Amino acid sequence: MIKPVISKNPTNVLGSALQPCCADLSTGWFRNGSCETDDSDRGKHVVCAQMTNEFLSFSQAMGNDLSTSVPEFNFPGLKEGDFWCLCAGRWQEAFEAGVPPKVKLLACEESALQVIDLENLKAHAL
Numbered sequence: 001m002i003k004p005v006i007s008k009n010p011t012n013v014l015g016s017a018l019q020p021c022c023a024d025l026s027t028g029w030f031r032n033g034s035c036e037t038d039d040s041d042r043g044k045h046v047v048c049a050q051m052t053n054e055f056l057s058f059s060q061a062m063g064n065d066l067s068t069s070v071p072e073f074n075f076p077g078l079k080e081g082d083f084w085c086l087c088a089g090r091w092q093e094a095f096e097a098g099v100p101p102k103v104k105l106l107a108c109e110e111s112a113l114q115v116i117d118l119e120n121l122k123a124h125a126l
Contacts, residue, residue, distance in 0.1 A: 010036045011110045013118055019106040021048035022083040026074065035085040035109045043087035044115065048107035050126060051082045055101040058094055083107075088115035095120055102126045 010018040020033045028034050029041040035048050049055070056067045056078060066084070069077035078084055083104065092115050094100045105125045112121070 010034070012106050013108045013110055013113055013121055014105055015110070016106065018109055019104070021085050021104060021107040025076070025078075025082060025084065027083065028085040035107055037109055037111060044089070044111055045085040046088050046109035046112045047086040047091040047116070047121075048083060048104040049086045049091060049101040050103070051078045051080055051084060052099070052101050053080050054099045055094055056080070058097060058099045059090065062090070062093065064090065088112045092116050095124075100124050 012018045018034060018036065021027055021035050022033050026033065027045075029037050029045045035046045037044055037046050051066070059066050066078045069075060086101075088111070091100060091103075091112075095116070100120075102124050103121055103126065105121060108121060
């Protein structure tokens with residue numbers, strides 16, 4: 001199996017060095033706490049967001065239950081206040097539905113801008 005190559009210098013949506021999203025949970029495409037990505041990440045898990053109950057309910061209704069633990073995948077389930085690397089498309093859907101979670105701009109990887117307008121991210125920054 002070929003291991004994906006992690007960029008040595010990933011940048012965030014503001015053009016500076018990408019900051020970690022979460023130290024407590026193994027989030028991100030590479031499960032390293034950072035919203036780094038590569039070409040094999042079709043969902044583009046690049047938006048560092050703070051979970052809200054409204055967003056978690058929305059995500060579940062859209063078919064992705066992030067609240068329920070899945071022990072076989074070492075996933076504890078998320079609760080309000082947790083930080084997680086979301087797919088850019090799901091954050092955009094939540095934005096359009098009026099329930100976008102707040103984001104850590106310095107921890108959102110720059111490719112999020114292929115899907116989300118920077119001004120919308122800034123308007124929901126922590």
